[in-house]
Amino acid sequence: SIITQLADLFSTGSLTGRTLLITAGPTREAIDPVRYLSNHSSGKMGFALAEAAVEAGARVILVSGPVNLATPAHVERLDVVSAQQMAAAVDSRIGEADIFIATAAVADYRPRQVPAEKIKKDQPQLTLELEKNPDILAGVKQQHPGVFCVGFAAETTDLERYARAKLDDKRLEMVVANLVGSATPETEGTFGSETNVLQVFWPGGETHLPLAPKGQLARQLIPVIVSRYEQRDMT
Amino acid sequence: SIITQLADLFSTGSLTGRTLLITAGPTREAIDPVRYLSNHSSGKMGFALAEAAVEAGARVILVSGPVNLATPAHVERLDVVSAQQMAAAVDSRIGEADIFIATAAVADYRPRQVPAEKIKKDQPQLTLELEKNPDILAGVKQQHPGVFCVGFAAETTDLERYARAKLDDKRLEMVVANLVGSATPETEGTFGSETNVLQVFWPGGETHLPLAPKGQLARQLIPVIVSRYEQRDMT
Numbered sequence A, B: 001s002i003i004t005q006l007a008d009l010f011s012t013g014s015l016t017g018r019t020l021l022i023t024a025g026p027t028r029e030a031i032d033p034v035r036y037l038s039n040h041s042s043g044k045m046g047f048a049l050a051e052a053a054v055e056a057g058a059r060v061i062l063v064s065g066p067v068n069l070a071t072p073a074h075v076e077r078l079d080v081v082s083a084q085q086m087a088a089a090v091d092s093r094i095g096e097a098d099i100f101i102a103t104a105a106v107a108d109y110r111p112r113q114v115p116a117e118k119i120k121k122d123q124p125q126l127t128l129e130l131e132k133n134p135d136i137l138a139g140v141k142q143q144h145p146g147v148f149c150v151g152f153a154a155e156t157t158d159l160e161r162y163a164r165a166k167l168d169d170k171r172l173e174m175v176v177a178n179l180v181g182s183a184t185p186e187t188e189g190t191f192g193s194e195t196n197v198l199q200v201f202w203p204g205g206e207t208h209l210p211l212a213p214k215g216q217l218a219r220q221l222i223p224v225i226v227s228r229y230e231q232r233d234m235t
Helices: A002-011 A044-055 A083-096 A136-143 A159-169 A214-230 B002-011 B044-055 B083-096 B136-143 B159-169 B214-230
Strands: A019-024 A028-030 A035-039 A059-064 A075-079 A099-102 A109-111 A125-132 A148-155 A174-179 A195-202 A205-213 B019-024 B028-030 B035-039 B059-064 B075-079 B099-102 B109-111 B125-132 B148-155 B174-179 B195-202 B205-213
Touching (some): A019 A044, A019 A083, A028 A109, A035 A109, A044 A059, A044 A075, A044 A214, A059 A083, A083 A136, A099 A136, A099 A214, A136 A148, A148 A159, A159 A195, A174 A214, A195 A214, B019 B044, B019 B083, B028 B109, B035 B109, B044 B214, B059 B083, B083 B136, B099 B136, B099 B214, B136 B148, B148 B214, B159 B195, B174 B214, B195 B214
Parallel strands (some): A019 A099, A059 A075, A099 A148, B099 B148, B148 B174
Antiparallel strands (some): A028 A035, A125 B125, A195 A205, B109 B125, B174 B195, B195 B205
16 A cells, blocks of 8 residues: 555665564474474564564564575575574674574473484373573663663463563563464464564553564564663663 | 286276275374473375375375375375374274275374473483384274275384284285394385385285385285285185
8 A cells, every 4th residue: 555655765764774683483402313302383473583684774684493484685594493593693793783583483492302213102191391491682771781682571361461561571672472372363373373462562661563474563562662772862 | 117017907897886995194292281202204105105006096085194195186184293193083984994004103102191281301311111012904894804905014123024924913905014223224214214125014925015105006006905805705
């Protein structure tokens, strides 16, 4: 539509000269050579944001877990599998970034021990001992406090409370939150779906992006990020 | 090539009047609304077999876990997520089948309890209690002993020993086995790859299908299955 085209014109160039590092998709944590733990995540929101950021003039580095998505034009993509690999990839490129957007659904835990051979299924029960994965976003903010950090929060309940806690605990500039699972009919099927509803929180403010295709939400979110980024030294 | 076209001509019709039920892909076992356990499996081998069976004249019902593959022409596809859903789908259609080919990488275990809300990551460690999933193939053979049953075995070591044990324990007509993981350079990247190497075992015999594209392997495997199927009452 003409409105969208005008919006495009206005947003074009707002990120010229800036580098964005974006993570997307799930991670997979090996249990053994054939089994793994993962999180539901299609990667669509992160890929849509990468595309929208390029449209706004940014240089974009996209670190992606295993997804079935084509790389948007002019985006540099690094593929990883596990949370530890994603942390290493981010660590290797964060020095170039002005803005870090962590959309990836990183597995919080990984199996403590990973046998070299397939676990046989002789036992009626099995106990998996898990340990924490590195918190990639918290690590970036601690070691690179100057980078403008946007976190994502997928919650099944108490969305605002958890999103605000994440914002404060990790001292982020912004948290983009959405309800997942079948918490409401509106959000049912968020994983893998083409649409989403987003609640955006920053210190002292928030905005709501109603149900829309992920590509459209990404184009709405980029100006919100740019606006907060440009005010970053004034708050 | 002309050879392939001739091979097609010869195989055409060998399964006319027969119904094949094929399972394919991984299953996903919910840990909570955002996390799950799964197995590496692209589903490509099962989909290739479905296509090759249709070419040989069969009616094919394909029960598939979550994969990113197009349904082959003339194949009836039922999509499932968990092992229990796959077992129910197979149970509902096995009565129509002459031949059952279980290529799916069914999760052997599922979390014993699945909380309705996302598990928070406050704990440095987490213990997951798992319990056995139904053994779909063993169940089919027990309840429908007349169905010609072909199992698949993906092993990281001792391929023949495990494949022969599966053949005997479940009283199957055939087991198709392949090494997975990085056990040998030849098999590295079997998961999701376009090629594979197969070892086929039946009571008293075996054959080897060397490295080839999965579509080609499927077209080689169907005549092996048909040959054994036609001799089933003579052994």
